Amino acid sequence: MVRVTITQVAEYAGVSIASASRALNGQIASAETIAKVQHAAATLGYVADATARSLKLGRTHQLAYAVADIGNPVYVEMMTAIERVVSASGYRLVLSSTGTSSSSVDVVRDLGRGYVDGMILSPLRVTDELLAALAKTPTPVVVLGRLPDGTSLDTVRADSVTAMRLVVDHLVAEGRRDIAFVNGPGDTTPGTFRRDGFNTAVTAHPLVSTRSIDADDFTIAAGYAAARRVLDGDRRPDAIVAANDLIGIGAIRAAEDLGLTVPDDIAVTGIDNTELTGVIRPGLTSVDLGADERGRVAAELLLARIAEPSRAAHTVTVAPALVVRGSSLSRARAQGRAPHHETDSTELDEERAAG
Amino acid sequence: MVRVTITQVAEYAGVSIASASRALNGQIASAETIAKVQHAAATLGYVADATARSLKLGRTHQLAYAVADIGNPVYVEMMTAIERVVSASGYRLVLSSTGTSSSSVDVVRDLGRGYVDGMILSPLRVTDELLAALAKTPTPVVVLGRLPDGTSLDTVRADSVTAMRLVVDHLVAEGRRDIAFVNGPGDTTPGTFRRDGFNTAVTAHPLVSTRSIDADDFTIAAGYAAARRVLDGDRRPDAIVAANDLIGIGAIRAAEDLGLTVPDDIAVTGIDNTELTGVIRPGLTSVDLGADERGRVAAELLLARIAEPSRAAHTVTVAPALVVRGSSLSRARAQGRAPHHETDSTELDEERAAG
DNA sequence: TTGAAAGCGCTAACAC
DNA sequence: GTGTTAGCGCTTTCAA
Numbered sequence: 001m002v003r004v005t006i007t008q009v010a011e012y013a014g015v016s017i018a019s020a021s022r023a024l025n026g027q028i029a030s031a032e033t034i035a036k037v038q039h040a041a042a043t044l045g046y047v048a049d050a051t052a053r054s055l056k057l058g059r060t061h062q063l064a065y066a067v068a069d070i071g072n073p074v075y076v077e078m079m080t081a082i083e084r085v086v087s088a089s090g091y092r093l094v095l096s097s098t099g100t101s102s103s104s105v106d107v108v109r110d111l112g113r114g115y116v117d118g119m120i121l122s123p124l125r126v127t128d129e130l131l132a133a134l135a136k137t138p139t140p141v142v143v144l145g146r147l148p149d150g151t152s153l154d155t156v157r158a159d160s161v162t163a164m165r166l167v168v169d170h171l172v173a174e175g176r177r178d179i180a181f182v183n184g185p186g187d188t189t190p191g192t193f194r195r196d197g198f199n200t201a202v203t204a205h206p207l208v209s210t211r212s213i214d215a216d217d218f219t220i221a222a223g224y225a226a227a228r229r230v231l232d233g234d235r236r237p238d239a240i241v242a243a244n245d246l247i248g249i250g251a252i253r254a255a256e257d258l259g260l261t262v263p264d265d266i267a268v269t270g271i272d273n274t275e276l277t278g279v280i281r282p283g284l285t286s287v288d289l290g291a292d293e294r295g296r297v298a299a300e301l302l303l304a305r306i307a308e309p310s311r312a313a314h315t316v317t318v319a320p321a322l323v324v325r326g327s328s329l330s331r332a333r334a335q336g337r338a339p340h341h342e343t344d345s346t347e348l349d350e351e352r353a354a355g
Numbered sequence: 356m357v358r359v360t361i362t363q364v365a366e367y368a369g370v371s372i373a374s375a376s377r378a379l380n381g382q383i384a385s386a387e388t389i390a391k392v393q394h395a396a397a398t399l400g401y402v403a404d405a406t407a408r409s410l411k412l413g414r415t416h417q418l419a420y421a422v423a424d425i426g427n428p429v430y431v432e433m434m435t436a437i438e439r440v441v442s443a444s445g446y447r448l449v450l451s452s453t454g455t456s457s458s459s460v461d462v463v464r465d466l467g468r469g470y471v472d473g474m475i476l477s478p479l480r481v482t483d484e485l486l487a488a489l490a491k492t493p494t495p496v497v498v499l500g501r502l503p504d505g506t507s508l509d510t511v512r513a514d515s516v517t518a519m520r521l522v523v524d525h526l527v528a529e530g531r532r533d534i535a536f537v538n539g540p541g542d543t544t545p546g547t548f549r550r551d552g553f554n555t556a557v558t559a560h561p562l563v564s565t566r567s568i569d570a571d572d573f574t575i576a577a578g579y580a581a582a583r584r585v586l587d588g589d590r591r592p593d594a595i596v597a598a599n600d601l602i603g604i605g606a607i608r609a610a611e612d613l614g615l616t617v618p619d620d621i622a623v624t625g626i627d628n629t630e631l632t633g634v635i636r637p638g639l640t641s642v643d644l645g646a647d648e649r650g651r652v653a654a655e656l657l658l659a660r661i662a663e664p665s666r667a668a669h670t671v672t673v674a675p676a677l678v679v680r681g682s683s684l685s686r687a688r689a690q691g692r693a694p695h696h697e698t699d700s701t702e703l704d705e706e707r708a709a710g
Numbered sequence: 711t712t713g714a715a716a717g718c719g720c721t722a723a724c725a726c
Numbered sequence: 727g728t729g730t731t732a733g734c735g736c737t738t739t740c741a742a
Contacts, residue, residue, distance in 0.1 A: 003469070003493040005719060016729045021721060030727060045491050050468035051409045052719035055734050060406065062470070071435070076426055083452055092465070095450035097438055110447070113405035114358070114735095115417070115470065136400050138358040220634065249634055256636075279575065279604055280635055281611075360735060371713045376737055385711060407735030410718050469719095716739080726729080 004044045013040035024048070054115075063302065064119040066096040066107045072218060072246060074272040074291050075122060078144065081295030082120060089303055091117070098123075105133050112137035118302045120144060120295075124188045140305045142298045145189050154301040155315045158289040160190070163320040164197030166287055167241055167269050168205065170322055174330040176239035176267055178209050180230045182251055183243045184218040194243045194271065211237070215247050223250025231258050231266075238266055239328070245270035245277055248284050252327065267328040273321075282326030290318035359399045368395035379403070409470075418657065419474040421451040421462045427573060427601060429627040429646050430477060433499065436650030437475060444658055446472070453478075460488045467492035473657045475499060479543045495660045497653045500544050509656040510670045513644040515545070518675040519552030521642055522596055522624050523560065525677055529685040531594035531622055533564050535585045537606055538598045539573040549598045549626065566592070570602050578605025586613050586621075593621055594683070600625035600632055603639050607682065622683040628676075637681030645673035 010020035013036040023029045023037035040046070054060040063086050067075045083093045094116065098104045104123045108130065111119045118140040123130060126147060134141055134153060142154040171179060181198045184191045195212060202210045215226035223246055230237065231254055240255075242248035248270030255266050262268055262282055270277060273288035297316050305311060365375035368391040378384045378392035395401070409415040418441050422430045438448045449471065453459045459478045463485065466474045473495040478485060481502060489496055489508060497509040526534060536553045539546045550567060557565045570581035578601055585592065586609055595610075597603035603625030610621050617623055617637055625632060628643035652671050660666060 001491055001493045006721095007719080017719090018721080018730075019728055022728085025721080027722095028727070033727080047464065047468050049410075049719055050470045051406055051415065052469075052734090053721080054406045054470075055404075055410050055718090055736090056720045056722085058734070060470070070431055071428075073426075073428075076431070079452075080426070092451070095452075096447070097434075097450075109402060113402050114407075115405045115409075115415070136356050138356045220630070275575070276631075276634065279631065361737095362735080372736085373713060373715090373738080374711085377712085380737080382738095383711070388711080404735055407718090408737080410720090410734090411736045411738085413718075711742105713742085714740090716737105718736090720734090721732105723732085724730085726727100 001045065003049070004046045006046070006048070009037060009040045009044055009046045012044060013037045059117050060115055061091050062094055062116045063091045063299075064094050064096050064111050064116040065122075066098050066104065066111065066119055067122040068098050068104065068124040069218070070095065070097050072244070072272075073274040073276060074244070074289075077274065077291040078122070078295035078298075081292045082299045085296055085299035085303070091303075105129050108133040108137055108141075112139050114139070118142075118306050120298045120302055124190070126189050140302060140309065142302045142305070144294060144298050146193055152313045154298075154305055154313050156294045156298045156301065157315070157317050158294065159317055159320050160193035160197040161200055162197075163271060163287040163289060164194060164241070165201040165204070166320060166322040167271070167285075168198065168201035168208075170285070170324065171239045171241070171267055171269065171328060172205050172208055174267065174328060176330075177207070178235070178237040179239045179241055180237040181210065181212040181241045181243070182223060182226050182230065182247055183212060183214045184222075184247060185216065186214045188218075190218070191243065198241060215243070215250075218244050218246055220246045220250040220253070223247030224254045225250070227251035227254035228257075231255060231260070236266070240266060240268045242268065242270050245272045245274045245284060245286055248286070248327075249276060249280060252280065252282075252284070262327050263329050264331050269328050273323050277323070277325060285325045285328035286323050288321045288323055290320065293318050356400065358404070359401045361401070361403065364392060364395045364399055364401045367399060368392045414472050415470055416446050417449055417471045418446045418654075419449050419451050419466050419471040420477075421453050421459065421466065421474055422477045423453050423459065423479040424573065425450065425452050427599070427627075428629040428631060429599070429644075432629065432646040433477070433650035433653075436647045437654045440651055440654035440658070446658075460484050463488040463492055463496075467494050469494070473497075473661050475653045475657055479545070481544050495657060495664065497657045497660070499649060499653050501548055507668045509653075509660055509668050511649045511653045511656065512670070512672050513649065514672055514675050515548040515552040516555055517552075518626060518642040518644060519549060519596070520556040520559070521675060521677040522626070522640075523553065523556035523563075525640070525679065526594045526596070526622055526624065526683060527560050527563055529622065529683060531685075532562070533590070533592040534594045534596055535592040536565065536567040536596045536598070537578060537581050537585065537602055538567060538569045539577075539602060540571065541569045543573075545573070546598065553596060570598070570605075573599050573601055575601045575605040575608070578602030579609045580605070582606035582609035583612075586610060586615070591621070595621060595623045597623065597625050600627045600629045600639060600641055603641070603682075604631060604635060607635065607637075607639070617682050618684050619686050624683050628678050632678070632680060637684075640680045640683035641678050643676045643678055645675065648673050 006020050010017040020037050023034045086093045098107045120142045122144040144156050146157050147155050183195050215222040240251045242251050251268050260266050270284045270286040273286040277284040277286045361375050365372040375392050378389045441448045453462045475497045477499040499511050501512050538550050570577040595606045597606050606623050607617050625639045625641040628641040632639040632641045
């Protein structure tokens with residue numbers, strides 16, 4: 001089919017293009033004109049060209065969510081939450097995956113070209129270059145994740161320090177005394193803050209020995225490899241704190257491959273509380289960082305900024321909540337539960353404990 | 356930051372906007388002009404407005420991937436494959452999630468408005484309404500999935516009949532004699548063709564008794580619920596064929612909750628061969644429908660059609676491959692393997708057998 | 711090599 | 727209530 005323009009509609013209806021436009025957009029027009037124009041549009045199969053309309057109006061009604069790794073379910077969860085808010089306000093959400101193609105700097109520049117009215121960014125690394133690009137872009141931005149103090153941007157962040165404290169306190173309470181932290185790449189934003197959070201959390205337990213290692217990625221495969229390095233050593237920890245659920249799952253697989261039982265021989269915990277935690281056995285204890293809530297708030301902040309561009313920058317921190325499942329129970333408690341009864345028929349989760 | 360236009364760049368550089376445009380786009384221009392304009396653009400922080408450029412050029416350099424349920428990892432896999440091809444050709448890929456917001460008809464209409472140069476569609480249901488919308492849209496389309504015969508559109512499809520035959524033959528070979536098919540919603544395209552495939556496949560085994568049930572969704576939760584209905588009955592099957600991996604995982608959980616052991620008491624298989632199959636224990640036997648390949652081919656077909664709009668419609672069918680893991684082995688074979696040695700350190704998969 | 715000007719398709723003054 | 731016209735920001739003839 002060939003594209004039909006408003007000029008052809010106007011011609012067909014025998015009115016001016018202005019009248020056609022008005023009739024189509026619900027502006028003031030006579031009933032007769034509206035009828036003629038709508039009939040013409042329907043017969044011709046007219047759909048207004050979004051590009052021309054955007055150019056004229058200066059708004060695209062498109063918002064972008066830019067994320068490095070859409071393969072991680074936690075970002076899908078965020079996107080779903082964002083989509084819900086955004087589409088309710090008449091915007092379309094487009095996803096820009098920064099992972100496979102260009103760096104997030106390019107993405108910011110690209111989105112600054114004007115095909116979106118605003119963007120939500122989940123950067124894995126916050127470089128000076130990125131901050132410069134963000135400062136320069138004319139497009140409203142909300143950043144999901146930590147930014148340097150003093151940066152004047154709308155931000156939504158998780159509370160890594162509390163998250164790690166919840167996990168560490170829980171493991172110590174369950175009797176663990178030698179905890180290994182398997183982080184993602186240490187130069188990423190989540191990597192940095194989760195490491196700092198872990199280090200802070202363990203100072204409260206001076207008798208517990210600890211160590212840290214970086215996985216090459218926040219993925220199952222990288223978590224597996226890193227956990228193998230930890231577990232192959234001669235001093236085997238009795239608990240692994242993973243920087244996210246994917247790494248945690250990799251760690252569980254690594255432990256099993258070495259003939260270890262989780263949680264009897266070693267406890268494992270994750271972060272993000274993705275759906276995966278309930279898919280594996282034992283269920284993976286995790287900290288819910290409020291992905292859904294963070295996505296929702298980010299979308300609301302963005303809409304608010306678009307409505308009022310000069311408003312002050314807001315920073316919202318979402319509180320984490322520990323969700324205990326089988327992977328971190330003490331030996332005694334674990335034996336009190338039959339593994340195959342862990343599944344709850346509705347949630348597929350074992351239990352939830354607010355943090 | 357306020358948006359800067361090419362007019363301001365031209366003014367700053369002391370040249371006409373035509374020269375500015377030429378200098379910026381690598382057209383013919385004197386070295387001096389280029390230098391002045393580039394300097395001006397850099398100082399002013401100019402980025403060309405994509406909307407205006409698109410209106411002028413008639414192309415957006417954007418492609419869309421429209422999918423109902425991005426929560427299903429198989430679609431993420433497809434998207435990744437598409438993104439790879441598309442970005443190599445200088446296009447941006449935007450994701451339109453049709454699930455949460457509007458129907459796919461609305462999405463097609465919306466994308467027909469012109470902010471994308473083409474779209475790849477994974478419709479869950481192919482209605483007459485959708486076909487009409489597809490026939491009318493001026494935007495090139497490639498459909499992932501089955502279309503009615505005679506529809507003249509580029510299409511990439513999986514081979515459900517072969518896929519189901521691979522699974523059923525395998526289960527029968529492993530000694531299963533009472534197979535329950537847990538489908539997704541029967542009115543969806545995958546639901547229809549997987550059901551038909553199953554029915555065809557079992558005719559080759561007249562001694563095997565079978566039955567079918569629809570889950571409400573292609574999700575873990577829906578699979579769990581449907582499997583419970585199957586397993587709670589008095590005649591318990593010795594194998595469950597799930598219409599996708601998520602349903603299969605739900606079925607494994609359901610079996611475990613009833614105290615059944617997989618695969619000893621009951622075998623379970625999935626479809627799609629997503630990463631999840633290697634995450635759970637036992638590993639889920641699944642049929643790889645070639646999501647990566649289908650995504651790649653779809654992207655190539657779309658690019659080809661954009662380059663040559665009048666070319667004949669192509670239909671490409673991608674061959675499936677059975678991947679056997681622990682969930683479907685016969686009792687004897689399963690006992691030959693220690694469950695915690697299933698994991699391969701690189702692939703996290705147990706074994707792969709081409710179909 | 712450069713500048714003036716047209717025009718992509720649309721909406722919104724503005725005058726009638 | 728309707729038509730004429732300007733113009734969103736850009737690229738590209740067309741003359742010079």
